[in-house]
Amino acid sequence: MPHDDATEEARPRVSVCMAAYNGARYIEEQLRSILSELEPGDEVVVVDDASTDDTATVVEALGDPRVRLHRETRNEGYVRTFEKAMTRATGDVLMLADQDDLWVEGRRLALLVAAAKSGVAASNLVLLGTGESLRSPVTRRVWRLHSAESRHALRNEWRILAGVIPYFGCAMAVRRDVLDLVLPFPPFLTESHDLWIATVANNARAMTHVDAVTVKRRLHNENASTPRPRSIGPVLRARWMLLRAWREASRRRRSRVRTPA
Numbered sequence: 001m002p003h004d005d006a007t008e009e010a011r012p013r014v015s016v017c018m019a020a021y022n023g024a025r026y027i028e029e030q031l032r033s034i035l036s037e038l039e040p041g042d043e044v045v046v047v048d049d050a051s052t053d054d055t056a057t058v059v060e061a062l063g064d065p066r067v068r069l070h071r072e073t074r075n076e077g078y079v080r081t082f083e084k085a086m087t088r089a090t091g092d093v094l095m096l097a098d099q100d101d102l103w104v105e106g107r108r109l110a111l112l113v114a115a116a117k118s119g120v121a122a123s124n125l126v127l128l129g130t131g132e133s134l135r136s137p138v139t140r141r142v143w144r145l146h147s148a149e150s151r152h153a154l155r156n157e158w159r160i161l162a163g164v165i166p167y168f169g170c171a172m173a174v175r176r177d178v179l180d181l182v183l184p185f186p187p188f189l190t191e192s193h194d195l196w197i198a199t200v201a202n203n204a205r206a207m208t209h210v211d212a213v214t215v216k217r218r219l220h221n222e223n224a225s226t227p228r229p230r231s232i233g234p235v236l237r238a239r240w241m242l243l244r245a246w247r248e249a250s251r252r253r254r255s256r257v258r259t260p261a
Contacts, residue, residue: 012116014042014108015091019081021049023099024058026218033103035064042108043068044097047085050075055099079193082169083185092176096169096194100218102128107214111173118150119178119206122198123171128216138163145209153202160195160202161242163235169194171215178206181252188244196245203249 016034020027034044044067048056059069070088072081086094093115097103107123114121124144126133134143143166149156159165172194174182181200189196201207 011039011041012093012112013091014038014112015089015094016042016044016097017082017085017089017094018044018046018097018099019049019078019085020046020051020055020059020099021075021078021081022051022053022055024051024054026100027055028058028062030097030099030101030103031059031062031064031067034097035062035066037103037105037108038066039108040066042066043089043091045085045089046070047081047088048072049077049081077190079185079189079191082193083183086174086179086183093173094176094179095173097215098170098217100220101125101170102216102218104212104214104216106212110210110212110214114208114210115173115175118201118208119175119204120197120201121173121208121210122167122201123210123212123214124166125168125171125215125217126213128218131216134166134217136164136166145211147209147211150207150209151205153205153207156202156207157199157246160198161239165198167194167198168215168217169197170217172197178204180256181206181249186245186248188241190241191238192242195242196249199242199245200249200252203246204253 031044046059046067047070050072056069056071059067082096093112095111111121111123122145135141136143145166156165160167174197181204182197185193185196
């Protein structure tokens with residue numbers, strides 16, 4: 001029916017962006033949890049970062065037409081691989097996903113509504129198996145985002161620099177019209193793509209915190225990020241990188257304002 005077709009066209013499409021590397025052990029379970037949340041017109045963009053195991057084979061074996069697999073021949077690390085996945089996505093809202101977590105029922109709708117409101121959404125997560133919240137590696141307190149603090153942009157950025165705010169890519173969504181601020185990732189960004197996205201969002205006053213839990217995070221020895229505190233050298237280098245990120249986010253925001261429509 002024409003009315004149904006029009007409704008279908010107006011419905012926002014979601015692209016799930018996943019960076020995969022040697023994830024054969026957990027990726028099928030994660031993809032099934034994702035696909036159970038998605039609509040028929042959505043997609044999952046999986047970029048395999050030159051895995052040496054059967055990751056790509058496992059993804060292909062799912063046989064779901066919504067899954068688009070891109071095999072890379074050279075390993076470039078998770079930051080550049082997420083960038084490639086986001087660049088190749090075609091949806092109205094991009095949701096990031098790690099290869100080894102599990103989505104929570106209702107995630108798609110919760111992040112879609114929040115991202116539609118402001119541009120970028122970041123939600124809470126719990127540990128798979130225990131249901132407990134992560135604890136800050138700095139304060140050891142429970143790590144949670146609060147919706148009431150969504151627009152506390154400068155405070156949120158200070159908390160990013162202090163390492164005491166839980167912005168995780170696996171719990172984030174980005175509206176397409178914000179991508180010109182997010183992509184391409186800066187050349188100096190060697191880690192923490194999620195903190196770059198959060199920095200852009202706070203700088204542009206485009207962040208919404210979601211109180212709900214939308215992902216169960218699996219902790220194991222191969223996680224790219226870790227809740228354990230780091231030594232002073234890596235911490236200082238990371239903080240300098242984040243300061244540069246704020247400056248770059250400001251430059252892009254100003255450039256967008258100056259650019260004629």
